[in-house]
Amino acid sequence: MKRSLKVILLSFVAVLLMIGCSAAKKGGTFEGVGSGKHGDIKVAVTITDGAITKIDVLEQDENKVLSEPVYEELQDMIIAQNSADVEAVSGASATSEGYINAVKDAVEKSGITLVAAKKSKQAKEKEQIPAEQDFDVVVVGSGGAGFSAAIEAAEAGKKVAILEKLPAIGGNTLLSGGEMNAPGNWVQKKLGIEGDSVDIYYQDTMKGGDNVGDPKMVRLMAEKALESAEWLRDDIKVEFLPDQLFQFGGHSFKRALIPVGHTGAELISKLKMKADELKIPVFLNVKAEKLIKDDSGKIVGVTATDREKRELTFNAKDAVILTTGGFGSNVEMRKQYNKEYDERYHSTDSVGTTGDGIVMAQEVGAALTNMESIQTYPIANPKTGMISLLADTRFDGAILVNQEGKRFVEELERRDVISKAILAQTGGYCYQIWNDDIDAISKTKEAHKAEYDELIREKLLVKADTIEEAAKFFDIDVDSLKETLTKVNAYAKAGEDKDFHHRAGLVSLEKGPYYIEKAAPSVHHTMGGLVINEKTEVLDESGKAIPGLYAAGELTGVIQGKNRLGGNAITDIITYGRIAGQQVGAMK
Template sequence: MNKFSVLTASVLSALMLSSVSAAPVTTEGTGVGKHGDIAVAVTFDNGKITKIDVVQNKENKVLAQKVFTELKDNVVRTNSVEIDGIAGATFSSKGFLDAVKAAADKAGVKLAAKPADTKKADSAMAQNQSYDVVVIGAGGAGFAAAVEAKSKGANVVLLEKMPTVGGNSLISGAEMNVAGSWVQKNLNINDDTPERFAEDTLKGGDFKGDPEIVKVMTVNALPTAEWLKNTVGVQFEDDNVFQFGGHSRKRALIPHGHTGTEFITKFSALADKMGIPVITNMKAEELIKDKDGRVVGVKAVSAGKDYTFNAKGGVVLATGGFGANAEMVKKYNPSIDERFKTTDAPGTTGEALYMAERAGGQLVNMGYIQTYPICDPISGVIELIADARFDGAILVNQEGKRFVEELERRDVISKAILDQPGAYAYVLWNDNIGKI
């Protein structure tokens, strides 16, 4: 072969190689979510994301569900991380998007800039629907109301304004005060009664509560807990109960995992099994009344479209409080001003209270807003070490001095902390915690 033919062969070989597509490549990236690292494995083909696998995460599986489904799908569809995260799961969304970006950087792939539209097309859901019962708010109370109504034969729908269900119930510790429970009996706590529970509740609320309503709660606490365990499937610890501040006995049942995730996952599964439609991203805006003044439905909005949900049997308003609405909090309790963060879920903004008021409801005791004593001073998120005080941990100030009874009410402890130098405290315990 002469020199010319060798050069020709080399050129042809180079042309052939340049015409073959590069093989897909998979790289891993890590971002920081709300509860730790989020690791992903991203597959790229010709500079496009074709697949994302979530390798590691410790996020709340209910709250972050759409991060790893809907948001993930949007990233693949748009080939971009410059898109909106999931409302109510901000930190999880950011951690996931940062992880994908890190994987792209490692692969040498430049992702697309912010796309013009990242929303899915509106569904063909009917804009006028009729049910026996409409429940507003898909937290623990809303799910309980929907499940119970359905079990009685009612046709039910559950509306939730946020992209995910759960609300405050999901992110709470979800302990449940119950007098005379099977766990108390396991621990030989045999002197607790609904009457004692009611006394503690009224005293702990400075006797502002309605005794008849308190009685309904305390008398029905045990059958409700048994319903949660036996019908809904909630698992409680069988060998431990908490004694919260203001209570004279250890009576708070503890769910598996010490968070409301146990409640909401079980409620969600049961609602699905029972055929209860749970419509997220649906914000109730107005209660509909008939000529006699009876509430017979709800007007709502989703993605700019108006919907009407007629309710032959009634509307259940289970939308929680307004702790995430700083302006509303300050309006009703000026002492809780801009200095305070919130432990509430992002959707706890209180508009439905005004909706009820416009329909003729009366708002009462709005100024009684609880502050939680042990939280992250930057984000406001509850610090789980707070529960250590129920097992014997103490609070000390900057001088190392104990300054409050740790089993006092939350408002008492909060005020005591704010009165210390620097307005903060430390939680202190040793290996004997839980043995005191």
């Protein structure tokens, strides 16, 4: 009897302890991990009385400018619902899913059952944008062209707004390497590079586009290129590397300035800081739908929708400036204008690059040109289509070989030429090879560590001490590859590439360790779009300017011709974005 009573008492105490532990375990901070676009996302989730009160990101390799607003939006949603069962943010699904899964992992590890959230409309109502707003200038798109235009207009005294359909700013500018061509720049002078000029840059660009670009527009870009670069450096405070330049394919000189970090994040973050200083509002998750015309035919605003599909009106007293980019991520639109670029091709572009501005302008009578001209970037991730910035070593001596271990094209040829050459090889892919000597020049491994780790993880990149080991990893014909490297080393020593006439001169690959990266072409830039003049006014089919409508950047079709040379996009968007802003800023 005593024994039975003792057992009952012990059991009762155990139950009390369990209840006590359960009651106590309603709070704390717990870590969780999820897989994002570029690797693991690690978070710390704070739970108080069964409710998520805070989420901190501890580690991540996502694009910082792109991910921060996504994390903020998701944190608000999760806390409001007290649940990680929320939808991914449109336009950033991989990053969203990694963050959401990390939070779920943390909650699961906590062992806490979350309490049901109280329904509240307060947060939602607080975030709502007024249904109608008045501005002098409305800029559609928050990439380099959009920010440049908005800043110039605001500095001229105009009340400006920027509309962005995605949850984060930046567009293709953010995803790019951010390099910018400018003949006669300060780094060329420091490095002792002489002989470059506006004329040579103009000729390179015209030739690179098969002389299809509008000569007067290309000439204006060439003449304003250095001024645009100096504006970024001096006014926007963009930092460029002081002692390094890239020579992209088709260029006669090393003339491309490189931002710190080797990505467009430096440009976009500094442009946003300047916009904040000027108190320019940026409306995220707001998709421009249609241009508004008055009775005289002038464009006087934009209708838009927010993420709740509410209809919004942004009136523009002076002008609307379209800077929405091209249509590289719109497969149907690509096929409409060039059937070659169908579903077989991935895209390096932002998911928002779907041709919206082109379509909106066309609906009010804008003329289009050169729409069939679509460019692929030759060295992209064959699984995802993302541009490989790690592979910028190609501009400093890395070589391209096929599955058989043989070179097949000059590595500094035009992008379209290299892409077509790659697609003609076994499997439609290639391998890029470099060593530490080349990487020491390019510094890409240090600048793009997240991409390096991702490619290693995906088995699309190998580092090996010997070329035999590297070749074995990808099943490349090792004897043929060794023969190729022997030639390359000899040509590097002699200063003459007898096979493909490498315009910058080959670099020795005698020493390991070696890096071999698998790559394939991916749709990168659409050269066609709206017809604009030197004032960036959008023209109609008869060649007349549509009053109140301006455009700059990739959605215009008169500058790059049949093929855009590397480093010309940033020069284009900054130069013509500024011109658009200056034009509307001068309006009385």
